[in-house]
Amino acid sequence: MSRRRPRRNVPSDGPFTVDRRFQSTLCTWFRRVRRPLPWRQSRDPYxxxxxxxxxxxxxVATVIPYFQRFLQTFPTLADLAAAPEEEVLRQWEGLGYYRRARSLHRAAKIIAAxxxxxxxxxxxxxxxxxxxxxxxxxAILSQAFDQRYPAVxxxxxxxxxxxxAWDQPLGTSATQSWLQATAEAVLPAQGVGEFNQALMELGSLVCKPRNPECLLCPVRKWCQAxxxxxxxxxxxKARQKQPCTIVEAGVIIRxxxxxxxxxxxxxxxxWASLWEFPHSPLQDHEDLPTAxxxxxxxxxxxxxELGRxxxxxxxxxxRFRYQLHxxxxxRICGRLRLRNHEEARWTKPDELANLPMPSPQRRVVRLLGAQPLKCRS
Ligand code: SF4
Known part of the structure; x- marks a missing residue:
């Protein structure tokens, strides 16, 4: 189906504004339907x-078990600040975007100090x-301290x-500026944290990316779209780049x-500071044993000496699709040296569970479990 660009009906130089009734209607709806997510049980900023x-x-569904496990392991900011980075990364393993975990940990240390x-x-x-x-x-300032900041x-x-009915592509600086100004303009004077959450909850439960449920929407009468x-x-949507396939050679050396x-x-x-089995992209015309x-x-x-x-x-x-062979x-001989990594370790198979690894590498471990190695040396 062709997606015709809708005609604009909002001024480009000002945010969209609403009245107080919009804010109270949205928040009343939120109090009725809000999901009992574990981080909503308190206003603890941590x-x-x-x-x-x-x-x-x-x-959200992916985050819930990670959040609960993380909070069990590091119940307070002080616990997180005192933990070794490897332990923080291990708790984060599987969530991806590990830079988030390292930044969280660094910030916790700064707050503690x-x-x-x-x-x-x-x-x-x-x-x-x-x-x-x-x-x-x-999100922190509005939800924990009820300060008047938007969270978009x-x-x-x-x-x-x-x-x-904003018709400029997402991701452009014009849209980002407009969103920020608009999100500020629609904030209530009080209960800002609740209002921000209500707006996000509406997007998650009703105003979904596909098939928005407008007939059930509490703020339909304000909606120009x-x-x-x-x-x-x-x-x-901003125009997406084409996907690209990369074939890699990986090796488990014993x-x-x-x-x-x-x-x-x-x-x-x-995947900074995470552990992995050595792997690299295949060069043009290279076969797997050569690579x-x-x-x-x-x-x-x-x-x-190559094995199975x-x-x-x-x-x-x-946008990258990897195939890791x-x-x-x-090992026959040679002295270990590193060109692209900061550390190497000859690891017992039962120690693998304690090391933080990216999800694809954890799948390599499972591959290993499916076909146990015969250690001849
Ligand atoms: S009326 Fe429809 S499009 Fe408008 S905010 Fe509600 S769900 Fe979204």
Missing amino acids: RIWVSEVMLQQTQ EYNGEMPREAEALARLPGIGRYTLG DANAARVLCRLA ARRGIQEQLPI HRRRLLLVKRCADAAR VRHLAGNDLGLNI FLGVIAYGVT VVEAR
């Missing part, structure tokens, strides 16, 4: 902060902490775009009943 960081790019363990209430101080962007700042996640952005019947066409794991550098763009020998020789300084082919792990990261091998 719990709100952890949940908001986890919820970035991640579904410089703010006596108390979450700062000033926007300027919060904004200086690692990993606290405009959304997280607004993808759900709230969709609702606002539809309410105002519904009035014009263009709610399905909004918001306008030596004296141990397996070689390498640790990514702390400043790696992705694995190159990887072992060039990146690790090891001479290896263990399988293929398919995974995606943003995994083989086993045995």
